Amino acid sequence: MHFRLNLICLMLMACRPQSEVSDLKHDAAQYVLSPESWHWQDLTPQEFEDVYLPGNGWGSVDDFLPSSHAATQRMDYLLTRIHDRIKEHHPDQLLNVPAPRARIYRGESPDAFVTTVPVCYSVPVRLKNTLAAQNPESDTDWITLDHNGNLSGASHDGICLQRSMNQDEARDYFDWISRNIRRSASQQGQSDNLCQLDVQASYDGFEVVPNPSCQRAPELADITQAKGFVIWKTQPYIVLYTGLLQHVDAEIKIITTLAHELAHYYRSHLTSFAGDYDYFYYQDAKANPSHKPKPDVTLQARGREIRAAAQLVQSYLEHEHGQNYSSELFFPVWALASRACPSSAKEPCPEACRSFVEFLNDPEVNASLGYWPYESMPESGHCSYQRYEQGLKACAPHLRLTDAETGGSRISIKDLEETVEQENFGETLKAMGIENLAEFKGQSLEQMIARWEQGLEQARIRSLDVIHKANADGIGFYTTEQEADEQQMETVVRLGLDPAQLVAWDVEFYKNMEGTYDEHQGLDMKRCGELLMKQWIEDGRPVLVPVADYNDIHHSDCYRIFTSSREIAAHHYDKPDPEVPIQFLSDLQWKELQVSLFQ
Numbered sequence: 001m002h003f004r005l006n007l008i009c010l011m012l013m014a015c016r017p018q019s020e021v022s023d024l025k026h027d028a029a030q031y032v033l034s035p036e037s038w039h040w041q042d043l044t045p046q047e048f049e050d051v052y053l054p055g056n057g058w059g060s061v062d063d064f065l066p067s068s069h070a071a072t073q074r075m076d077y078l079l080t081r082i083h084d085r086i087k088e089h090h091p092d093q094l095l096n097v098p099a100p101r102a103r104i105y106r107g108e109s110p111d112a113f114v115t116t117v118p119v120c121y122s123v124p125v126r127l128k129n130t131l132a133a134q135n136p137e138s139d140t141d142w143i144t145l146d147h148n149g150n151l152s153g154a155s156h157d158g159i160c161l162q163r164s165m166n167q168d169e170a171r172d173y174f175d176w177i178s179r180n181i182r183r184s185a186s187q188q189g190q191s192d193n194l195c196q197l198d199v200q201a202s203y204d205g206f207e208v209v210p211n212p213s214c215q216r217a218p219e220l221a222d223i224t225q226a227k228g229f230v231i232w233k234t235q236p237y238i239v240l241y242t243g244l245l246q247h248v249d250a251e252i253k254i255i256t257t258l259a260h261e262l263a264h265y266y267r268s269h270l271t272s273f274a275g276d277y278d279y280f281y282y283q284d285a286k287a288n289p290s291h292k293p294k295p296d297v298t299l300q301a302r303g304r305e306i307r308a309a310a311q312l313v314q315s316y317l318e319h320e321h322g323q324n325y326s327s328e329l330f331f332p333v334w335a336l337a338s339r340a341c342p343s344s345a346k347e348p349c350p351e352a353c354r355s356f357v358e359f360l361n362d363p364e365v366n367a368s369l370g371y372w373p374y375e376s377m378p379e380s381g382h383c384s385y386q387r388y389e390q391g392l393k394a395c396a397p398h399l400r401l402t403d404a405e406t407g408g409s410r411i412s413i414k415d416l417e418e419t420v421e422q423e424n425f426g427e428t429l430k431a432m433g434i435e436n437l438a439e440f441k442g443q444s445l446e447q448m449i450a451r452w453e454q455g456l457e458q459a460r461i462r463s464l465d466v467i468h469k470a471n472a473d474g475i476g477f478y479t480t481e482q483e484a485d486e487q488q489m490e491t492v493v494r495l496g497l498d499p500a501q502l503v504a505w506d507v508e509f510y511k512n513m514e515g516t517y518d519e520h521q522g523l524d525m526k527r528c529g530e531l532l533m534k535q536w537i538e539d540g541r542p543v544l545v546p547v548a549d550y551n552d553i554h555h556s557d558c559y560r561i562f563t564s565s566r567e568i569a570a571h572h573y574d575k576p577d578p579e580v581p582i583q584f585l586s587d588l589q590w591k592e593l594q595v596s597l598f599q
């Protein structure tokens with residue numbers, strides 16, 4: 001899970017012994033969602049190499065520093081110290097959590113991740129109420145089953161940890177899943193048609209039978225049964241990039257990153273239940289900051305609108321210098337135009353389109369553009385892109401949308417509908433106010449593109465308005481990242497470190513980053529720092545801190561500051577725990593360790 005670099009300075013504090021029970025506990029003080037062992041899967045170092053790396057599509061083991069490397073050992077030491085301390089506080093909760101370990105990936109970006117590993121169980125799954133013998137060719141080997149009961153084709157390439165499960169364990173496990181599906185759905189105000197997974201006796205043992213409400217991916221449409229299932233579980237290796245270790249100028253400053261990643265690990269965010277995160281709530285004055293907010297069911301429809309608007313406004317698509325057509329339209333327009341002038345047509349293709357369509361269908365041209373606009377354009381792409389725009393401009397006036405088959409100067413509405421479907425463009429068109437593609441009948445491709453561009457521009461303006469209103473109304477969006485930021489504070493205090501110092505330094509750090517902000521990024525850091533000093537009260541009233549970008553599960557920088565300081569207030573963190581059970585490296589020793597990363 002991506003960690004946005006959050007460099008933090010901490011100061012050690014001399015502390016007096018104090019009661020371990022605080023009178024106010026944020027829900028994040030529950031270090032785990034539930035203590036059952038189902039969340040996690042321990043791995044041996046060999047399994048890390050043989051299953052984890054290929055199963056996740058990582059590179060080879062040589063892309064990581066050896067586990068015997070001084071830096072790996074040092075990060076292991078820190079993780080162990082933190083884990084032991086948290087275990088002292090929450091022995092029952094962490095009973096089934098494997099001890100976390102570090103692996104260091106050779107990569108420049110300042111990242112850290114917690115990830116999952118595929119685990120295979122040879123327990124048959126009956127997908128449809130037909131006897132397998134009647135339809136034997138429809139069997140499949142493995143299906144993937146997530147904690148929300150969603151079923152899909154196996155994506156682990158046959159690489160997984162083989163584990164066994166007896167009937168009692170299977171019953172326990174699927175009871176647990178079904179119970180949690182009900183619990184998390186009721187949080188969101190849903191109670192009907194919920195997925196339920198039953199374990200039933202079969203002629204040669206037992207099998208898992210999901211009810212029809214469990215979501216099935218399209219690839220399973222004709223499948224009646226599978227020989228086993230794969231589940232992805234949270235595994236204990238926390239991956240840190242060399243780029244992260246390089247960025248941190250004192251060892252103590254990496255503790256918050258470790259604490260943040262451990263929060264993702266302990267609460268197994270990657271395999272969480274659907275209703276537990278990504279919900280909307282009102283951050284009003286009545287809200288109790290010492291408790292995790294609850295989903296507000298009255299905000300569900302508006303929440304969907306906010307998310308769609310955020311996605312449209314915060315489009316991370318790349319732009320080319322001097323570009324005339326929007327990047328959002330690139331794929332559907334390309335795909336549609338490349339269907340023109342089929343060789344099977346009797347009528348000749350318009351002069352301006354013949355070479356253009358040839359150009360669009362040239363695999364080398366396609367390759368030259370790389371993954372643009374999702375990723376930046378390769379050097380080879382600039383010339384191709386220019387030719388694309390010139391060709392489109394020349395050809396588009398000569399192609400007309402009609403009911404008849406594509407050919408000559410016609411493109412059929414049917415081809416347009418298929419393209420929109422294949423390119424997943426329907427939702428965007430809807431946001432642009434275009435519901436019925438038949439409205440383009442009789443228009444030229446040029447006219448249709450102009451209408452799309454205009455619709456996109458209007459949709460952007462409307463979306464900005466939706467987001468501004470949501471921020472002004474104080475609508476919050478609870479995510480796994482928000483929870484990790486909260487639990488990170490709890491962990492830091494358990495280590496005896498001063499959280500207020502940490503937040504103050506965070507403000508400074510974000511201030512230095514300013515200039516990269518745009519209007520969606522929330523309050524500027526000067527104002528944020530002022531509000532922090534006033535504890536978010538102005539003129540006797542609480543100030544609403546905007547989430548800002550509802551598309552970024554980390555939220556705006558000021559919102560992160562707000563979350564942290566609210567945690568401190570709610571838990572009375574002005575009195576951290578006694579002693580620091582960690583001997584930090586001196587600055588010189590840390591520098592030496594950094595140098596060793598590249599030796």
Ligand SMILES: [Zn+2]
Nearest residue numbers: 002003481484
């Ligand atoms: Zn995170």
